[in-house]
Amino acid sequence: MPECPKCHQFVESRAIACPHCRTSLKAHGHPGMKLFRATEGEPLCANCAYHADDSCNFPKRPYALDCTLYQDVRQSQVRSPQYDASFQLQRWVKRNTPLLWIIGLLGISLAVVLMRR
């Protein structure tokens, strides 16, 4: 059974997210998908975006010579979440939601006080 690349707990080979740490997993593989094959003896993983962002839990990684979920990192629009500004902003907002509510309520209170004068 493959393990999660982040928390190293065992996960189902077709899991799309780690049940332990919720990391999204890319290499679950589903029937009917195109099978990519290495052409020059070099494993596909060497140039795969999911190896680069460490989200692959496919057991063949990092030596896969064929894979259904290979994504060429040189042509990929897949960005590492750590460097994605909107992802960072979303995470910050999620983490600071109570603070944002307090600031919002203070702002409304201040507006009400100023309007009464």
Ligand code: SF4
């Ligand atoms: S090519 Fe390698 S890193 Fe990419 S999805 Fe397949 S097994 Fe994972």
Ligand SMILES: [Zn+2]
């Ligand atoms: Zn995990």
